[in-house]
Amino acid sequence: MDITAKFDIDRELKRWALDGARKALKVGKLHQIADRASESAIAQGAPVECEKGCSKCCHYRIDITQTEADILSEYTGRTRKTPDRPRDMFQEPIPCPFLVENQCTVYPVRPLQCRGYFALVPAAGSDLVSCRSASLADYRTARLHVLRPPQALVAALLGLEGASNRFADIRDYFPSVR
Numbered sequence: 001m002d003i004t005a006k007f008d009i010d011r012e013l014k015r016w017a018l019d020g021a022r023k024a025l026k027v028g029k030l031h032q033i034a035d036r037a038s039e040s041a042i043a044q045g046a047p048v049e050c051e052k053g054c055s056k057c058c059h060y061r062i063d064i065t066q067t068e069a070d071i072l073s074e075y076t077g078r079t080r081k082t083p084d085r086p087r088d089m090f091q092e093p094i095p096c097p098f099l100v101e102n103q104c105t106v107y108p109v110r111p112l113q114c115r116g117y118f119a120l121v122p123a124a125g126s127d128l129v130s131c132r133s134a135s136l137a138d139y140r141t142a143r144l145h146v147l148r149p150p151q152a153l154v155a156a157l158l159g160l161e162g163a164s165n166r167f168a169d170i171r172d173y174f175p176s177v178r
């Protein structure tokens with residue numbers, strides 16, 4: 001089942017007319033489209049099992065762009081770093097620097113990856129694992145059933161950055177945990 005089939009990303013991207021605005025505004029529009037794509041997927045029956053207070057996915061890699069880091073910096077007043085090299089995929093859970101008591105403190109300006117990523121209940125008989133049944137330590141390697149941000153939005157987000165600015169982990173931009 002393609003749960004994004006009824007949401008026309010390309011039409012949305014054209015409708016929002018992303019040309020001309022400053023980069024942070026364009027990224028904000030992409031975030032809004034991502035929210036609408038997620039709402040559409042849920043309305044179409046995506047069996048989302050995420051619940052308030054769960055933050056397992058906030059403990060592993062969260063790729064963001066430099067503009068998304070700038071938006072977080074402006075919102076929080078925290079200075080962002082410039083990542084010198086991509087972080088190796090980490091094995092142990094490390095909380096996102098913006099996670100406080102299992103709550104996202106930057107929810108209105110959270111990055112694209114946080115808006116389009118949901119754990120789904122695996123179909124009966126599937127060998128995929130429910131996120132709820134995976135421990136935090138096992139989360140990274142568990143074969144979860146997940147909904148990811150639409151690839152067209154990921155491409156559009158990266159397309160707004162220069163060739164040298166690719167994704168880096170949120171902790172590379174904001175290394176200190178409070």
Ligand code: SF4
Nearest residue numbers: 058096098099104114
């Ligand atoms: S920005 Fe918010 S939603 Fe995204 S990983 Fe950090 S705490 Fe979680």
